[in-house]
Amino acid sequence: MDEIKKRIRKFRDDREWSQFHTPANLAKAISIEAGELLEHFLWDNNYDKKEVCEELADVIIYCLHMADSLEVDIEDIINRKMDKNEKKYPVEKSKGTSKKYTEL
Numbered sequence: 001m002d003e004i005k006k007r008i009r010k011f012r013d014d015r016e017w018s019q020f021h022t023p024a025n026l027a028k029a030i031s032i033e034a035g036e037l038l039e040h041f042l043w044d045n046n047y048d049k050k051e052v053c054e055e056l057a058d059v060i061i062y063c064l065h066m067a068d069s070l071e072v073d074i075e076d077i078i079n080r081k082m083d084k085n086e087k088k089y090p091v092e093k094s095k096g097t098s099k100k101y102t103e104l
Helices: 002-014 023-039 049-070 074-088
Strands: none
Touching: 002 049, 023 049, 049 074
C-alpha cells in the first residue's frame, strides 16, 4: 500500500494539485466519483466490471487524498472504526441479518 500511496502523491504533487485538495473539495470529489460508480448499477445489475473498477479506483484515490489532507493514518482510522463496528454489531446478534444496530 505504501508504494501506491507514493505513486498517487507523486502524481498529485507533479501537477501541483495539492492546493485544490481541501477537505471540502475532496469530500465533493469522493461523492461525485461514488455517484459515477453507482450509475453503473442504475436500472439493472448488468455492469461492465472494468468500468466499475475504474470508478472504484477513483473513489479510493480521492479517499487517500482526503486522508493526506486531514493528516490522518488510514490504518488507524479504519481500526478505530472497526472497533466501534464490532461493538455495534456483535456476531451473535448480527450474523446473517442486514438490520441496523438499533434494531438488533
